[in-house]
Ligand SMILES: Cc1cc2nc3c(=O)[nH]c(=O)nc-3n(C[C@H](O)[C@H](O)[C@H](O)COP(=O)(O)OP(=O)(O)OC[C@H]3O[C@@H](n4cnc5c(N)ncnc54)[C@H](O)[C@@H]3O)c2cc1C
């Protein structure tokens with residue numbers, strides 16, 4: 001049986017790893033993203049950012065409103081470089 | 090997952106085909122040597138592009154077309170038109186005019202036929218908008234269309250954009266939440282009602298809002314055993330009619346209960362539940378085991394706003410909306426001129442209100458482009474209809490949500 005609690009499935013991040021990073025001083029979602037690749041998987045944070053936000057709220061005594069989400073950037077789904085670099089006609 | 094040697098595929102929205110090879114993928118995928126992209130990129134110029142073909146998007150398209158807008162593009166990443174409607178086999182609640190009593194799937198077909206019968210609307214399925222840019226004159230959207238020959242890049246230039254991208258399902262954090270057999274309610278509904286596949290034999294439903302209650306009932310209809318519904322709040326969130334239907338079928342609903350963990354060897358074999366006190370903390374010693382092979386999570390939705398953020402629309406966190414939403418005026422226009430929002434993307438609500446918001450957005454976008462036939466009268470009518478929906482006992486939450494959005498729009502956000 002697995003006793004791990006997965007927060008970011010795409011990047012295989014557990015609750016424990018995120019809590020540990022927060023203890024080390026990474027106390028915004030943006031910092032957690034830079035440190036752990038949180039929200040940088042194929043789904044681009046669809047599943048994990050709000051779960052991670054909840055942990056941040058608990059650990060840093062903040063309300064949900066006070067926590068900003070990392071900015072959204074293209075592409076929102078994985079795209080191969082070949083497609084991006086395709087020519088016109 | 091890797092599908093036919095292409096890594097990072099979202100299998101949840103990829104239809105299964107004969108001889109398709111689906112493999113698990115651990116983090117970074119490997120690309121095969123086979124060329125899997127289409128070298129022909131395409132450019133499209135349109136008057137209005139609508140992202141999402143749910144009830145909001147379809148109504149926006151139909152309405153803008155009726156106003157006389159010459160070229161409208163309706164884009165959806167799914168291979169079916171209709172958004173959430175395609176899996177809703179139950180009869181809708183709401184008013185006669187917004188098709189209460191009609192089943193969601195029938196409504197999807199009805200609206201699709203309308204969309205298809207209008208020459209000025211072009212619909213493009215299996216196409217995902219992957220990025221948006223706000224230009225001075227035109228807005229630029231980059232889309233990827235999934236074709237058999239490989240993905241094709243499409244550059245869309247549009248005078249106006251309506252985002253009707255719906256919402257994402259919320260997940261929960263508990264030990265075992267990655268075991269096969271833990272599903273989102275929407276996923277279960279798609280499996281059963283779109284593809285005719287049972288998710289399992291015995292289901293534990295987490296969440297007693299309308300989605301949890303309706304999906305539980307549909308599971309029973311499909312011949313799946315629903316052990317019980319657990320709800321962390323002290324009362325059932327969904328409509329009484331849905332709860333009563335379940336209770337009549339002998340499915341217990343445990344309020345003030347939550348899921349502590351899921352266990353099993355390689356797949357779900359059972360779950361441990363725990364009672365919750367008034368301050369939402371688990372009460373030690375109240376744990377109980379439930380054996381099941383499926384855990385279905387129906388704990389709310391979060392508006393999809395990532396594309397709206399990219400185009401520069403101002404967003405705010407509004408709890409009653411289900412998360413961050415793009416703030417908008419009473420014509421559904423966001424802080425970016427020519428960019429509109431409608432449906433669940435502007436706050437989680439219902440198909441009926443999504444349709445009206447879509448109509449409002451369609452009228453507004455058309456008006457901006459100079460097609461303003463009876464616009465004021467129509468807008469008034471739609472606003473009145475929305476007000477009507479939000480004045481009932483179940484309209485309180487969306488009403489507060491929209492009041493807060495209006496408040497943000499007017500510059501003040503002191504609540
Ligand atoms: C179980 C259940 C029961 C419900 N029952 C009722 C009911 O009885 N009555 C009622 O009024 N409401 C009901 N609702 C609510 C209703 O289904 C939704 O409020 C409504 O579908 C929202 O419509 P929408 O057009 O905003 O979004 P959706 O229907 O979610 O459509 C959004 C579309 O956008 C597409 N999309 C998203 N992002 C992109 C992108 N980047 N590129 C391209 N396409 C994209 C998606 O594929 C999707 O097709 C129910 C919901 C559920 C889950």
Ligand code: FES
Pocket residue numbers: 007008009010011038039040041042043044045046047048049
């Ligand atoms: S779950 Fe975190 S990026 Fe997909």
